[in-house]
Amino acid sequence: MPTYLYLGGMSGVSSSMAVMARLTGNPRLARSARLAAAVGASAGAALLAAELGRPERFLNMLRVFKPTSPMSVGSWILAAQSGLSAAAASADLAELLPAAKDMALLATAGDAALLATGLTGPLTATYTAVLIADTAVPAWHEAYRELPFLFAGSAMAAAGAVAMLATPRAQAGPARAVAALGAALETAAGTVMERRLGMVGRPYREGRAGRLMGTARLLTAGGGLLAAVAGRSRVLTALSGLALTAGSLCTRFGVLEAGRASAADPAYTIVPQRERLDAAP
Template sequence: MVPEAPFRSYYGQPVVKQPIWHEPHMPTYLYLGGMSGAASAMAAAARLTGHERLELAARTAAFAGGTAGAAFLVAELGRPMRFLNMLRVFKPSSPMSVGSWTLAAQGGLTSVAMGSAVTGVLPVVGDAATLASGLSGVAMATYTAVLLADTAVPAWHEAMRELPFLFAGSALASAGAAVMLTTPRALAGPARAAAVAGAVTEVVAGEVMERRLGMLGEPYRKGRAGTLMRASRALTLGGGLLATVAGRSRTLTALSGLAITAGALCTRFGVLEAGRVSAKDPKYTVVPQRDRLDAGHPAAVPGR
């Protein structure tokens, strides 16, 4: 019998092109955009439940995250006009197009909501913008996961089931931490609960993702990406645990918020690095393809 041929690519070169996104621009944008989106949802919930001080903190976090995130995205693109050019059309089938319009809507709504809160002008309009940003915020917190999964990068594409939960949990934990740090401790109970819920979701989604991916989970466990993902898990869990016992302790609250924030950043940097590693090594493209063929599940052909 002829032995099974080992996988290989032409001259050992990668089969797919590596992501060309830069650090710290892109992962920081992923963190800030997610935090802004979740904070907007928290602000809308606080408006509906009458938590005025919590709403103000959430509005501020949403505006600050959206503004800073847009700046990092423009820095990644190189020129502001490149972002404006993406708004020339709206293509529902393109995560990039939908994401661009989501970011534009999120930025406009959070600016109106924050401007009204600071100046006291047109409070009804500000409240309406806050409620509307709650809807755009949900999309903002998760669309980047869809954007990554819609690429040919193996570690991202095959993780399409868990990435939205990973990013949503991380965004909720980040927003909870930001609001928790900027709200009087006696009024920050809902923010602490959100931070804990987000931390648990993030850690569980990450564990499930790495286990389900099998060999494609290796980039998330080894090298620099593995170090970042382990650090993220430890910081997020530690921050979540501190949040549950912080109570009115200023020190514990600060440590909890900072740990969760650092964990969320490590998650974004780790996911980006894992994608690069999986695109660079041809085995992560070739071996899963062969496994699918052997199992009788070839990749779908467009148009069929």
């Protein structure tokens, strides 16, 4: 599940980055981001199907659209993102073929699919935060305010890292900016979340989850700083990209472990309930 969360977030922000790169005349970055979005969404959908145990369960969730169900809405978002990003990437790669000049219609369709991912991308990057917050798991449910920002920042850092590594350094400036901004957002959201949650936020600071979240903070902050100063340095770009990728993965694994730890201890459910009852007039 954590890898699926990482891939979905990376795909979503990569799509948004590809749209902006296409509109601002940066074809190399647009191509890298298109491919990252397609690979991330397709691999994420495959992992989700595997997580469900039987692939047909994912298809069954697409039989009905329930606006009140985060799982139903999320399934449709992921399906749309997977299809659109694959179409956009395929059309872009087709331009490399010898007969590309005769494929104007395909290029137009690819651009249309890319623009559509400008809508599905941000949703893909953040819907998983809403999905897990809409559960009874204390460490997730109580963090419903900050989790979307935490996941958005993590997704931006991850997508920026991939684009930095896959794009010529002269054209990768916007990717470095996205990575640095994402690292700052993730760090700020995580800090605010842990402070606001109080006792319920303890799993994010202790045990295996605490170690993962602490490692994520160090990697993300360090990677973000390197992205901000890397410029066209090959070494700094590589170090930043690797640190941000590892940091984003640690964040997803840390959030998952914190949820498991809070669900295993009844105190994280009982104490907040008592506090709310005591605070009621």
